[in-house]
Amino acid sequence: xxxxxxxxxxxxxxxxxxxxxxxxxxxxxxxxxxxxxxxxxxxxxxxxxxxxxxxxxxxxxxxxxxxxxxxxxxxxxxxxxxxxxxxxxxxxxxxxxxxxxxxxxxxxxxxxxxxxxxxxxxxxxxxxxxxxxxxxxxxxxxxxxxxxxxxxxxxxxxxxxxxxxxxxxxxxxxxxxxxxxxxxxxxxxxxxxxxxxxxxxxxxxxxxxxxxxxxxxxxxxxxxxxxxxxxxxxxxxxxxxxxxxxxxxxxxxxxxxx
DNA sequence: GCCAACGTTGGC
DNA sequence: GCCAACGTTGGC
Numbered sequence: 001x002x003x004x005x006x007x008x009x010x011x012x013x014x015x016x017x018x019x020x021x022x023x024x025x026x027x028x029x030x031x032x033x034x035x036x037x038x039x040x041x042x043x044x045x046x047x048x049x050x051x052x053x054x055x056x057x058x059x060x061x062x063x064x065x066x067x068x069x070x071x072x073x074x075x076x077x078x079x080x081x082x083x084x085x086x087x088x089x090x091x092x093x094x095x096x097x098x099x100x101x102x103x104x105x106x107x108x109x110x111x112x113x114x115x116x117x118x119x120x121x122x123x124x125x126x127x128x129x130x131x132x133x134x135x136x137x138x139x140x141x142x143x144x145x146x147x148x149x150x151x152x153x154x155x156x157x158x159x160x161x162x163x164x165x166x167x168x169x170x171x172x173x174x175x176x177x178x179x180x181x182x183x184x185x186x187x188x189x190x191x192x193x194x195x196x197x198x199x200x201x202x203x204x205x206x207x208x209x210x211x212x213x214x215x216x217x218x219x220x221x222x223x224x225x226x227x228x229x230x231x232x233x234x235x236x237x238x239x240x241x242x243x244x245x246x247x248x249x250x251x252x253x254x255x256x257x258x
Numbered sequence: 259g260c261c262a263a264c265g266t267t268g269g270c
Numbered sequence: 271g272c273c274a275a276c277g278t279t280g281g282c
Contacts, residue, residue: 073268075268107266108266108267108277109277109278110277129267129268129269130267130268130269131268134268134269188269213276214267214268214269214275214276215266215267215268215275215276215277216267217267
C-alpha cells in the first residue's frame with residue numbers, strides 16, 4: 001500500500017512496533033567516531049582501532065554526547081535493487097500522507113545507532129545521494145523515536161536480513177516528517193569546495209562526517225554545522241564570518257531568511 | 259583479537 | 271561503469 005522510500009536503505013509508511021532499548025556505539029561531539037562497543041552479535045561493528053584512521057578513546061567509549069541535529073541520506077533518482085525501485089527523494093516524502101514516513105532499510109550499525117539516539121522533535125537535513133546533483137535539499141523532523149524496522153523480517157523486501165531474529169531484532173528505524181525545503185539546494189560540490197579552501201582545518205565543515213565518513217547514511221551534526229550550513233551557502237555568499245561574528249539575533253535572522 | 263578477503267557505498 | 275574507501279565476515 002505505501003510508497004517506497006530509500007535511505008542507504010529504504011522505507012515505507014508504517015505504524016508502530018515496540019521501541020528498542022539497546023543502545024550501542026559511541027561518538028564524540030565534533031567528530032564522528034566509529035561505534036565500537038556493544039553491537040550484539042558475534043563480532044564488533046568495527047575492526048581494530050589501530051588499523052583505522054580514527055581510533056576510539058576510553059572516554060569516547062563511555063560517553064555518549066548528545067547530538068541535536070542530523071543529516072539523513074536518501075536517493076532521489078530511480079535505482080532498482082532486486083527489481084524494486086529504491087528511489088525516495090524529499091519530494092516523495094512530501095507526497096506521503098501527512099508528509100510523513102518511516103526511515104527503514106538502514107543496515108549499518110553506526111547509522112542505526114545514531115537513529116537510536118534521535119529524539120522526537122529534532123531536525124535533520126534531507127540529503128540527496130547517488131544522483132546527478134548530490135546535496136542537501138531540505139529539512140525534516142523526527143516524529144517518532146526508534147523502533148523495530150519491520151523490513152528486516154520481510155523476505156520480499158530489499159533489506160530483508162535473514163540473520164535478524166524476531167526476539168532480538170537487529171535494525172531500527174525512526175519516522176520523519178517533511179518540514180521545509182531549503183531556500184537554496186546546497187550541493188555537495190560547494191560544501192567540498194569550502195572544505196578544501198579551508199584545507200579541512202578550520203571552519204564549520206571541519207570534521208563533517210559527510211567528508212570523514214562519506215558512506216555513513218545517517219550522521220549527526222553539531223549545532224554549529226547545523227546553523228552555519230545554510231548561512232554559508234546563501235546566494236549572497238554570506239560567509240562564515242557572519243556566523244562567527246554577528247550577534248545571535250542577527251544570526252538567527254540570517255538563518256531563517258535563507 | 260587479528261587481519262585478509264569480500265561486499266557495499268556513493269562520488270565522479 | 272569505475273573504483274576508492276571502508277564496513278563486515280569469518281578463519282585462524
